[in-house]
Amino acid sequence: MRFVLYKLVAALMAGGLVAAVHAYPLDKTVLGAALLAWMALLLRWPHAWLLGVPALLPVLDLTPYTGSFYLEEIDLLLLATACAGYARLRPAAPRATLPRSVVAALMLVALATAIAAVNGLLPLPPLDANAFANYSSRFNSLRVAKGFAWALVLLPLLRAGAGERLEGIGRFFIPGMLLGLALTSCAVMWERSAFPGLLNFSSDYRPTAPFSAMHTGGAALDAYLALCFPFVAAWLLRVDDRRRLAVALLLLLFGGFAGLATFSRDMYLAYAVSGAVILALLGARRLRHGGVPDWRGACTAIAA
Incomplete structure (x- = not known):
């Protein structure tokens, strides 16, 4: 069951990546080639993202040049990372164990984040040209919640990459x-x-x-x-x-x-x-x- 779930998540991330690359405002050829190279690297060395993502997270920001702050470069990198990671993830792989207190804390934060995101999003605004172009849009609540959502998506990959003894x-x-x-x-x-x-x-x-x-x-x-x-x-x-x-x-x-x-x-x-x-x-x-x-x-x- 987990194997099928991992493949479904990988397919979902692949679809999201294609849509994100299509919506990205800069050169899509260079971007696509770079993301494919990154995914090939992760398929060969699946733990490499533990080094690459933390290193690139603070500096991979071209918003002043693209004007896009709802869809950022790090989102594309994480979509590619999750796609390759879940495609290669095996249910039987040794992984770090989370204490129950940590799981409970994550669930509480996830619940609070979801409530805040929905509260900020509703009533649902129209999808016009201004929807994803300013901080006053109701869709900004999704932008704020995006960071924690990425942490949850990458958590199974982090546990597998960390190993039983970390x-x-x-x-x-x-x-x-x-x-x-x-x-x-x-x-x-x-x-x-x-x-x-x-x-x-x-x-x-x-x-x-x-x-x-x-x-x-x-x-x-x-x-x-x-x-x-x-x-x-x-x-x-x-x-x-x-x-x-x-x-x-x-x-x-x-x-x-x-x-x-x-x-x-x-x-x-x-x-x-x-x-x-x-x-x-x-x-x-x-x-x-x-x-x-x-x-x-x-x-x-x-x-x-």
Whole structure:
């Protein structure tokens, strides 16, 4: 039964992908070729999406050039990912187990999201030229709910990719998140270099980096940096040679600079909490191995 369900979901995603490519405003030939190449990659290496999607998620945003913010580039990538992933997914594949508390929390959030989406959508407006072109449209509730819906669609693929012992998280997902952090931090530095100056902190210019949705305000960049920074701690706990340590420290430097450049008090608090977590985990790891915590090294890493 699950096998048939997975194939039906794959077919549904394939149909959605064809419709989305048809509606996309830029060159469809190049786009179609890129998506087919991505799907071929996933059919050969099914866990590669755990690396590629987190890395591309923050930077794959061409809304300023396309004008399309209901259908975004990341939607096309996720449609292709889900299509290839479900086409290759096997019911008997080993997968991570979700605790009942997590399942209950997901169900509650899904229910709340569905109620909010329906409440925002009704009464159903006419499908005119303005329906998907502004934030005041009732269809905007679907745009807001889209992110959580994608998380639910990809959850079975995440469980299969993570494996029973979550080895896929450390091997693919954490490096993908760190690549996303690095790309976002580079975008912040490029933007600051182009406008107020890279090290000009006398100006309170707040970058938006690749998050085009911030043209109406919000804190998408702050939230993303706060989300990614703890993964640097996870990477630091896994370092076993100097090269990986150097990469981790460089990510601390880039991510720390990007966070400081937001001029957000919430961001500073999030980084302080992340620093405390890094300090505690490094100390606990040293104690487990029977040694004395290297507080100087840990503090140096946090200060970097």
